[in-house]
Amino acid sequence: QSVLTQPPSASGTPGQRVTISCSGINSNIRSDTLNWYQQLPGTAPKLLIYNNNQRPSGVPDRFSGSKSGTSASLAISGLQSEDEADYYCAAWDDRLNGPVFGGGTKLTVL
Amino acid sequence: QVQLVESGGGLVKPGGSLRLSCAASGFTFSDYYMTWIRQAPGKGLEWVSYVSGSGSHTNYADSVKGRVTISRDNAKKSIYLQMNSLRAEDTAVYYCARSFPFDYWGQGTLLTVSS
Numbered sequence: 001q002s003v004l005t006q007p008p009s010a011s012g013t014p015g016q017r018v019t020i021s022c023s024g025i026n027s028n029i030r031s032d033t034l035n036w037y038q039q040l041p042g043t044a045p046k047l048l049i050y051n052n053n054q055r056p057s058g059v060p061d062r063f064s065g066s067k068s069g070t071s072a073s074l075a076i077s078g079l080q081s082e083d084e085a086d087y088y089c090a091a092w093d094d095r096l097n098g099p100v101f102g103g104g105t106k107l108t109v110l
Numbered sequence: 111q112v113q114l115v116e117s118g119g120g121l122v123k124p125g126g127s128l129r130l131s132c133a134a135s136g137f138t139f140s141d142y143y144m145t146w147i148r149q150a151p152g153k154g155l156e157w158v159s160y161v162s163g164s165g166s167h168t169n170y171a172d173s174v175k176g177r178v179t180i181s182r183d184n185a186k187k188s189i190y191l192q193m194n195s196l197r198a199e200d201t202a203v204y205y206c207a208r209s210f211p212f213d214y215w216g217q218g219t220l221l222t223v224s225s
Contacts, residue, residue, distance in 0.1 A: 033211070044216065045205070045212075056213060090212075099157045099210055099212075101154060101155045104154040
């Protein structure tokens with residue numbers, strides 16, 4: 001059972017804006033360490049957002065992250081067919097002294 | 111460019127042992143913590159273990175503690191995961207990744223534990 005909770009699925013149509021939530025960010029979670037990863041079918045995960053809302057170079061600005069209280073969100077605007085993938089949140093847990101992952105959300109582009 | 115290449119996966123019987131390797135290139139290897147993360151078939155990501163740049167600091171997930179040892183050889187720019195007393199639930203693709211927030215990942219190596 002994942003420490004961080006994500007909805008198992010999400011969907012949207014091309015051009016739409018979709019959001020994926022990540023909840024359960026408790027006091028053990030180090031602040032500003034919430035990251036998001038995109039895993040395309042059959043490939044390794046790729047860092048999409050780090051430190052709550054920072055984009056690595058090369059990640060389109062259609063992807064954005066935010067955090068408020070005990071939840072975080074990944075927003076994808078201008079949804080494209082190639083965004084169909086699994087998305088995972090992760091953060092650093094100071095009690096475990098290690099990272100924890102959400103269970104993942106499968107995004108379907110209709 | 112940064113590259114991480116895992117190897118060593120395969121089919122092992124329950125109770126058996128295996129050593130996974132991850133070869134790195136394209137960055138100053140000894141400056142970075144390195145991590146193993148696994149993904150069981152059709153499941154999510156699970157952190158397994160990490161090792162500091164010098165190799166002096168390690169940590170393990172409870173699910174593998176006592177059965178797994180992480181190590182590194184900075185001269186060979188490689189990390190290793192020695193896995194013992196393997197169980198069916200260790201079946202997964204094992205990825206190595208560079209330092210939290212895991213900005214680079216390898217392609218993964220599949221370990222299957224089955225009789």
